[in-house]
Amino acid sequence: MVEAAGTLEVSIWRGGAEGAMQRYQVPARGNQTVLDIVTHIQRELDPSLAYRFACRVGMCGSCAMMVNGRARWTCRTHASRVIGADGRLGLRPLANLPVIRDLATDMAPFFDKWARARGRFQPKDAPDGAVPQEFHVVPPASKQRREADAGIECIGCGVCHASCDVVAWNPDYLGPAALNRAWTLVNDVRDGARQERMEAVAGDAGCHSCHSTQSCTERCPKQLDPSAAIAGLKRSLFWDTLLGRRA
Amino acid sequence: MNRVAQGQMHLWIAQRVTAMVLALAVTVHLVTIILAVRGGLTAAEILGRLRGDALWLGFYAVFALCAGLHGAIGLRNIAGETLGWRGRGFDLAWLGIGLATAGFGIRAAWGLYAA
Incomplete structure (x- = not known):
């Protein structure tokens, strides 16, 4: 895939059962997965962001989240496939489970x-x-x-x-x-x-x-x-x- | 199996079995209507066909019973899922509504039979 240029507008759920969406600007990169984006935010922009992952290759099943309203493994989801024409991405914790904090649910x-x-x-x-x-x-x-x-x-x-x-x-x-x-x-x-x-x-x-x-x-x-x-x-x-x- | 889950399963089974009967009954009913109205539809003709005919009475009694139960069980599920109306009290109420609906249909069939 060609190197993507520009910035992605990413909204992420912050908080527990009560909370709000928070916006982040993330650099767009080629072959970037949604998990890469979350990791970038946690490492570079906001270390307080809570999320869960382990294997990063679709074996453990721990990184599932709601990506633009649909439950997916974030490690196996290329950002380019789910980001709409408006360049926006919305991430929420898995639906139908209690939220511990941010993107981590109580399984x-x-x-x-x-x-x-x-x-x-x-x-x-x-x-x-x-x-x-x-x-x-x-x-x-x-x-x-x-x-x-x-x-x-x-x-x-x-x-x-x-x-x-x-x-x-x-x-x-x-x-x-x-x-x-x-x-x-x-x-x-x-x-x-x-x-x-x-x-x-x-x-x-x-x-x-x-x-x-x-x-x-x-x-x-x-x-x-x-x-x-x-x-x-x-x-x-x-x-x-x-x-x-x-x- | 606990009695509550067993009862819920029996309602599910009743709905599936009544659906099978209804598939057949609705087909017979529609075909009969289409054939019957070809020469125009009159009360006299309907009575001529249904009055005193135990077979038609039996058919429509089964049809009405299945329709009443099938519909009430379906409404029970919708009410449980969308309004949170769950529990034994609601189940009994739905069963009553289903049987009452069936009763109206059977009464109408009886009315034509005995007219």
């Missing part, structure tokens, strides 16, 4: 929902946590393995949770990431907690509130499909109930 409610959705693998053969004597054979081409594979790469960045209207309307709603995680475990033949997990994801706070509008799927930086996972949970619960299987 605890997000991960608490994973726990509520029973997002933890529970070995079928060894409920006490011991290593089972025999290993399960899981054919890679089996339907369940493919269903689990489709959602297993989630790194818990919270972009889907911030993009979900249902989470905004109902803070108790488990959200796309936790339900996606539950669906991968429902399809894990080695797991022994299907019953409890299906019970945990049912109802208005669970999969049944999803409207399948698919913002989660559209915005997932890993190109996962939480919406399909949630549909899978609904389908399983539907047939479990209609056919009288315990669910």
Whole structure:
């Protein structure tokens, strides 16, 4: 990319739940990511700016923010792609989570929902946590393995949770990431907690509130499909109930 | 499963099942209307078709029941999400509204049957 010239007008949320947008002038550079811009501000202009990042290469999922109103990984977002014709960029903390300060959100409610959705693998053969004597054979081409594979790469960045209207309307709603995680475990033949997990994801706070509008799927930086996972949970619960299987 | 979540799931299932019935019922209803009005629409013709016909009475009773329940469950979800109207009291109220709506429709179908 050619070297960009000029100055970017960047507005950033400052404060906690109460706060205001603050403007900064940042030099435009070629191949600059949104995270580069935030880092420039923190290092050169205002060291009190709070934000979160670790790997800078799209592996850790900690740098997600609202970029011009849309949740994104800032490390994998080129500034030139998101800055409008007016040269402006607006950054806010991830939506649908409590703000700690500036661009840093409290992720605890997000991960608490994973726990509520029973997002933890529970070995079928060894409920006490011991290593089972025999290993399960899981054919890679089996339907369940493919269903689990489709959602297993989630790194818990919270972009889907911030993009979900249902989470905004109902803070108790488990959200796309936790339900996606539950669906991968429902399809894990080695797991022994299907019953409890299906019970945990049912109802208005669970999969049944999803409207399948698919913002989660559209915005997932890993190109996962939480919406399909949630549909899978609904389908399983539907047939479990209609056919009288315990669910 | 806790009873509240189970009840919410059952409402969801009821809405999906009624949607399936409605898809069929609306099609039958529309096709019937289109065919029936080709020779002009009169009260006498409608009564001629529906009066004393248990099949049509059954069809419209099922149609009205599904429409009432389906609509009320949908309104319950909208009210919960946009107005924060959630909880057992609201659920019972919506169920009552759904059954009352269905009751009006069934009463109308009965009226034509028994006319």
